[in-house]
Amino acid sequence: MLISRRGVLAASAGLAALGLLPIAVRAQDAAAAPAMTADDMIAEFTGGAAVADGDGVTLTAPEIAENGNTVPISVDAPGASEILVLALENPTPGVARFTFGPLAASQAAATRIRLAKTQDVVAIAKLADGSFVRTASNVKVTIGGCGG
């Protein structure tokens, strides 16, 4: 069962790559401009427009990172044209800015990010109507405990 799943996965990975074609990803945009704070980046992304909390954008992240150097996250915002992802407490908070073209089959993306310490990861989506919605997940980066 596992073997066949991997076979299917390998095939679907190819499809996923095709699916990515309409999307321009500019990961670590902010790294080039370390002076920018998270607030600056949000202001630039929204052009100063109001950002609502709640429905419209979903951010999936682990509650506690198994490895802070590679934390799997995914964002999903049906109908969005862009999603900005920030790690607020990283030395450079910029993580990724996903731009979805009109032919994108879905407005979702998954990647792995590096987190310097426990912090909020924030996703802000620009929806089809031009409005902005925001969601956040607290991801804990721990040195480990002693399980029961």
Place this chain on the structure above:
Amino acid sequence: MTSRREFLQAGLATSAILAGLGLSNWSRAMAQQSLTQDQLLQFDDFGNLTLIHVTDSHAHLRPVWFREPDTNIGVGEAAGRVPHVVGETFQTMFGIAPGSPQAYALTYPDFESLARSYGRMGGFDRIATVVKAIRAARPDSILLDGGDTWHGSYTSLKTMGEDMVLVQNLLGVEAMSSHWEFTFGTTRVRELIEKCNFPFLGANIYDVEWDEPAFEPYRIIQKGDLAVGVIGQAFPYLPIANPKWMFPEYSFGIREERMQEVVDDLRGQNVDLVVCLSHNGFDVDHKMAGRVKGIDVILSGHTHDAVPEPVLVGETIIIASGSHGKFVSRVDLDVQGGRMAGFRHKLIPIFSDVIQPDPEMAALIDDIRAPFTADLEAVIGQTDHLLYRRGNFNGTWDDLICRAILEERDAEIALSPGVRWGASVLPGDITREDIHSVTSMTYGQCYRTEMTGETLKTVMEDVADNIFNPDPYYQQGGDMVRVGGLAYAIDPTAPMGSRITDLRLIADDSAIDPSRSYVVGGWASINEGTDGPQIWDVVEDHIRTTGGARQDAPVSNITVKGL
């Protein structure tokens, strides 16, 4: 028309009344000196399906003494709610008479004297008797094992978990979930799964590289004309709380959205009932029950809580069945039209002097132990006081282990993991088997290292947040790291980074200096390549050297405040 919720509440009330009756029967029984197997197993059959739940035996094949916690602090919404209720408060909440068999089984007061009256609890030969009796009365029964079954004893370590698979197969386990199983390493887990006559389920176990499910998430078990979907949920924080280098292929996590997806998948296949066989821990299950829709029953493991009544969250019931083989839960369900219409439950205490051993299982256990008898029964020394571990902070077993580390490893400070497994020992002989009950593991090296005061504080704050974070999804279960040579105060309600104060070295009553280096000994490091003697040898040497365990100057001094 009666709503499902009303049905459930009626069911709970019925269950509570039965529990009350059971209790008064017991009290009378004891007054008459006539506690019997029939009374322990007495159950008015209900509905058309029975779930039998065992969990967290930690490979304790034979009956044990096991003192329940005196401290189990709940934070946030969990404060004052089961399972964060202990001792007399617990007795009052469930109408348990002090000194009764239920008080002995479920609470700590007068443990030592009650232990002498009521005897040891558990033992898989007794569990087999109970399971067979339930199956005889209820052919449509499903036996589910919540995990932490393969680890925790001398024989399980020597056979690398195989002894427990033999026992599970004979008992007729129909599915299991997991946690410490993975500390035998990926290869061994795979080998043992091949030997299991039942599925090893884990909906939340993912392949690290592919980020895709790596294990069978659920199994649909057919009983009579009912299709029961059983979902496995492994301990979410295995790679954080245990050494991930032993199972680097796998990622875990709570993965709430995955649980919902799997439940929806099962509902889409028109199963009659959805059961989650969980190793999340009770508080995590409580939160998950309120957020994932469509689970009828959560069989909860990991945090070792023995809860006498089901806890109802929305339309989901949570059943917690204790640890170390002390209890078996029987849950009778009335399943109609793809829904749970009602339930009746009993947390059956396994009094080993009352329940007859099953001869077939007793013979298997004897066979398993035979090659190791001399080692298991070797008396290492004596203790003049009760040795126990369970509780948020150091127990007397932990004090003994920490003292052994301080003295045998010439350390200033000792750290011992806050695990919840390990049986108690009454004053008298300490055997090698007893020592393994509280130390057995595949990464038991006792390290000796240097740590600054600042690092020590960081470690303790980190562990404290794993236990006392007000959001259960950020908790890992387990208890506070045990310490030796150290005094401190803790405010569980404070935010992370400011719970631990007044850290002092007991030896000279000096404040811990953040910039000074201290010699620290400990065990169960999650780091690969940790050097040192095995902790059970350290403890054994210490007991032999000192002639035994004596109640003397405290090895730790912990003040809890803010509650």
